[in-house]
Amino acid sequence: xxxxxxxxxDYSKExxxxxxxxxxxxxxxxxxxxxxxxxxxxxxxxxxxATVNADHxxxxxxxxxKGIDNGKFVFYTNLQSDKGRELENNPACAATFFWPExxxxxxxxxxxxxxxxxxxxxxxxxxxxxxxxxxxSSPQSSVLENREIxxxxxxxxxxxxxxxxxxxxxxxxxxxxxxxxxxxxxxxRQSRLHDRMEFVKVDGAWKVRRLAx
Numbered sequence: 001x002x003x004x005x006x007x008x009x010d011y012s013k014e015x016x017x018x019x020x021x022x023x024x025x026x027x028x029x030x031x032x033x034x035x036x037x038x039x040x041x042x043x044x045x046x047x048x049x050a051t052v053n054a055d056h057x058x059x060x061x062x063x064x065x066k067g068i069d070n071g072k073f074v075f076y077t078n079l080q081s082d083k084g085r086e087l088e089n090n091p092a093c094a095a096t097f098f099w100p101e102x103x104x105x106x107x108x109x110x111x112x113x114x115x116x117x118x119x120x121x122x123x124x125x126x127x128x129x130x131x132x133x134x135x136x137s138s139p140q141s142s143v144l145e146n147r148e149i150x151x152x153x154x155x156x157x158x159x160x161x162x163x164x165x166x167x168x169x170x171x172x173x174x175x176x177x178x179x180x181x182x183x184x185x186x187x188x189r190q191s192r193l194h195d196r197m198e199f200v201k202v203d204g205a206w207k208v209r210r211l212a213x
Contacts, residue, residue, distance in 0.1 A: 010190050010191070011103040011187075011188025011189055011190065011194070012103075012188075012189070012190050013102065013103050013188070014102070014103065014104075014187055015187060015189065015195055016185060016187035016195035016197055017195070017197075018197065018208060018210065021185070021197055021208060023206070023208075024206060025180070025183040025185075025199035025206055025208075026068065026071045026180075026183075028183075028185060028199075029068075029106060029183065029185075030068065032099075032102075032104060032106065032185070033045075035102065036099045036101075036102060036104075039099075039101050039102055040101075041099045041100075041101050041102065043064070044097075044099060045064050045065040045066070046062050046063075046064055046065075046097070047062065047063060047064070047065055047073075047075075047095045047096060047097050048060050048061070048062055048095065048096045048098075049061060049062070049063045049075070049083060049093060049094075049095050050093060050094040050095070050096075051082075051083050051086040051087055051090070051093050052086060052090050052092065052093075053082070053086050053089075053090075054086075054089055054090075059082065059083075059086070061083065063075045063077065063083075065097075066123065066175070069177060071179070071180070072177035072178060072179050072180075073095065073108065073110075073177065073178040073180065074115060074175055074176070074177045074178075075175060075176060075178075076115070076120065076123060076124070076173070076174065076175040076176075077140075077173075077174070077175070077176070078135065078138065078140035078141075078172055078173055079114075079172050079173065079174050080139070080140065080141070080172045081140040081141040082141045084140075084174075084176075087112045087176055091111040091112045091113065092109075092110075092111055093109075093110065093111070093112050093178060094107070094108060094109045094110075095107075095108045095178060096108070103187065103188035104185070104186065104187055104188070105185075105186035105188075106183065106184070106185055106186070107182075107183070107184040107186065108178065108180050108182070108183050108184075109180065109181055109182040109183075110178045110179050110180040110181045110182070111178070111179055111181070112176040112177065112178050112179075113176065113177055113179070114174060114175070114176060114177075115174060115175030115176060115177055117169075117174070119175065120169060120173070120174040120175045121168075121169040123175065124167075124169040124173060125166050125167070125169065129165060129166075129167070132166075132167040133154060133157050133158060133161070133167070134154070135170055135173050136157045136161075136167065136170050137150065137153040137154045137156075137157045138150065138153070180201070181200070181201050182198065182199065182200050182201070183198070183199045184196060184197065184198040184199070184211070185197045185198075185199075189213070192213060193213050194213035195210075195213070196210065196211040196212070196213060197209075197210055197211070198210075198211050
C-alpha cells in the first residue's frame, strides 16, 4: 500500500500566462467557471470558505457559490451559524475553488457584507420546499443530543407550514457577498512548476502579477 508521501500527480493539461488572461479577474473567473461546467466538474460552485473567530482561530468549511453580483461572490447560510457569527464580527475571509479535472484552483481574499433582505428572500423562496423546511428546522452549529431532535423539529415545521408551497424566510437565514481584494488563478504544471497569476486591487483598479509556484 502506498504511503501518503508517495501520493503525487503531475499536471500537464494547460498553461497560463498574463497574455491569455482577461484584464478583469471576475471575467476570468466566469470564463474558467464555464469551462468547469462544460468539463462536468463535480459541484464546480463548491468553495472552501475560511473565517476567523473572536479568539483569532481560523476555521473553514465548504459552501456553495450562488451568484456573482457586481463583482461580488454570493452565498447563503444560517446567520446564527459559526460562519455567520464570525463574518458579522470579522468580515475578512477567504474562499478557494478547486477543479481537479482541469488541474485548476482559484483563491479569493476579501471582505464579506450581508446580502439585502429582499434578495435573500427571493433566493430562499426559489429553493426546493424541502430545503426551505430544513432551513427552518436546523439550529445550525448548535449541539444536538441526537438526530431524533432534529427530525422532530422537521415534523413540527412541516405541520406549521402544511399546505404552503412557498415558505417565508426565517429571520436567521440570509446571505453574504464577498468583495474580492485579491484573486489568484492557479494552473497545475509539470514538475510542480505551476502557473500562478495574482490580481490585486490597488486604488480601485486591478493589477496582475505572476507568482513563483
